[in-house]
Amino acid sequence: MDFNPELNEDQLQIQQWVHDFASEVVRPAAADWDEREETPWPIIKEAAEIGLYSWEFMAEAMMNDPTGLTMPVALEELFWGDAGIGLSIMGSGLAAAGIAASGTPEQVMEWVPQCYGTPEDLMLGAFASSEPDAGSDVAAIRTRAVYEESTDEWVINGTKTWITNGGIADVHVVVAVVDPELGSRGHASFVIPPGNAGLSQGQKFKKHGIRASHTAEVVLTECRIPGNCVLGGKDKLEERLARVREGKSGNAQAAMQTFESTRPAVGAQAVGIARAAYEYSLEYAKERRQFGRPIIQNQSIAFILADMATEIDAARALVWRGAWLGKHKKYRNAEGSMAKLKAGRVAVWATERAIQILGGYGYVRDYPVERWHRDAKIYDIFEGTEQIQQLVISRAISGMRIE
Numbered sequence: 553m554d555f556n557p558e559l560n561e562d563q564l565q566i567q568q569w570v571h572d573f574a575s576e577v578v579r580p581a582a583a584d585w586d587e588r589e590e591t592p593w594p595i596i597k598e599a600a601e602i603g604l605y606s607w608e609f610m611a612e613a614m615m616n617d618p619t620g621l622t623m624p625v626a627l628e629e630l631f632w633g634d635a636g637i638g639l640s641i642m643g644s645g646l647a648a649a650g651i652a653a654s655g656t657p658e659q660v661m662e663w664v665p666q667c668y669g670t671p672e673d674l675m676l677g678a679f680a681s682s683e684p685d686a687g688s689d690v691a692a693i694r695t696r697a698v699y700e701e702s703t704d705e706w707v708i709n710g711t712k713t714w715i716t717n718g719g720i721a722d723v724h725v726v727v728a729v730v731d732p733e734l735g736s737r738g739h740a741s742f743v744i745p746p747g748n749a750g751l752s753q754g755q756k757f758k759k760h761g762i763r764a765s766h767t768a769e770v771v772l773t774e775c776r777i778p779g780n781c782v783l784g785g786k787d788k789l790e791e792r793l794a795r796v797r798e799g800k801s802g803n804a805q806a807a808m809q810t811f812e813s814t815r816p817a818v819g820a821q822a823v824g825i826a827r828a829a830y831e832y833s834l835e836y837a838k839e840r841r842q843f844g845r846p847i848i849q850n851q852s853i854a855f856i857l858a859d860m861a862t863e864i865d866a867a868r869a870l871v872w873r874g875a876w877l878g879k880h881k882k883y884r885n886a887e888g889s890m891a892k893l894k895a896g897r898v899a900v901w902a903t904e905r906a907i908q909i910l911g912g913y914g915y916v917r918d919y920p921v922e923r924w925h926r927d928a929k930i931y932d933i934f935e936g937t938e939q940i941q942q943l944v945i946s947r948a949i950s951g952m953r954i955e
Contacts, residue, residue: 680727
């Protein structure tokens with residue numbers, strides 16, 4: 553199957569469906585939830601009622617889509633509405649993706665639905681990898697999982713930070729060290745079932761942007777989970793660790809498997825923010841009159857908008873290509889990281905240019921562009937910083953160990 557950027561009929565319908573929800577439900581509420589800095593439960597419920605917040609939608613958009621484009625298309629539209637609310641709706645997807653990437657079919661069927669619940673009983677998922685001393689440096693993870701054979705339990709201790717839905721989620725997927733001597737290849741992912749007494753929320757962060765999305769520390773203290781809660785199963789884990797100890801190649805690091813499958817999707821979110829800023833600026837420039845004419849008739853404004861349109865289209869093309877290559881396991885030069893790197897840069901740049909086009913109006917909260925600029929900056933940081941993407945890409949294109 554060759555890469556084809558033309559969307560099929562189903563994808564066009566999903567695009568319009570999500571756009572309508574973003575336009576009619578998300579955007580009108582965005583400023584309020586940004587000010588409140590709280591999880592927008594009523595909007596998540598509305599998303600669940602129409603099937604947007606559901607494991608069925610995730611399965612259809614990610615697992616059952618041979619093109620890989622459905623999820624990026626949906627995410628762009630949702631985040632065009634608002635990034636904070638978008639992350640509250642899609643944050644559970646990172647946990648679900650972690651389970652899908654590393655879990656057995658039985659684990660996927662058991663735990664992915666519990667990341668979402670039902671419209672009557674909403675549930676959340678959280679993926680916990682980063683730590684206070686291990687952000688970009690995955691090898692520095694210190695959270696430890698020890699297996700107790702007598703009780704067939706894993707005992708996990710450590711602290712995770714910057715976790716979307718951290719502490720309030722029903723299902724947490726936690727990356728922990730099982731063999732410290734193997735470095736990052738001695739990691740595994742675990743499901744922490746709902747209501748575990750050994751898991752608690754630490755500090756909740758007050759953020760620059762994406763304020764409607766809950767971000768907090770997760771503290772694991774003698775957190776006991778059943779032996780079958782290691783993703784992929786204990787036998788597979790032991791086989792992988794044995795291969796690594798013998799000097800053979802193990803599978804990708806537990807956290808890296810999740811990140812690699814989600815980077816184009818994160819890029820799509822950034823494209824949505826950038827497009828929102830571009831479209832708003834374009835309409836403003838057509839309507840705003842100075843010196844007797846619309847400001848878009850000045851080259852200084854028109855050329856910025858021309859560059860914005862070009863850069864957004866370029867970023868989207870990289871995102872779609874990255875998503876397709878990831879779906880077909882055809883990455884050659886870290887194209888997923890390329891997509892995330894480019895889209896994040898474009899979002900930050902385009903939203904800053906939007907503020908410039910609006911002038912003083914762009915700087916005040918009465919207009920949405922300052923919020924979009926605050927939201928955009930995280931796309932240079934989370935899911936691998938701008939510099940980490942450059943590192944991944946440079947290693948891929950050179951075949952060398954770049955430090």
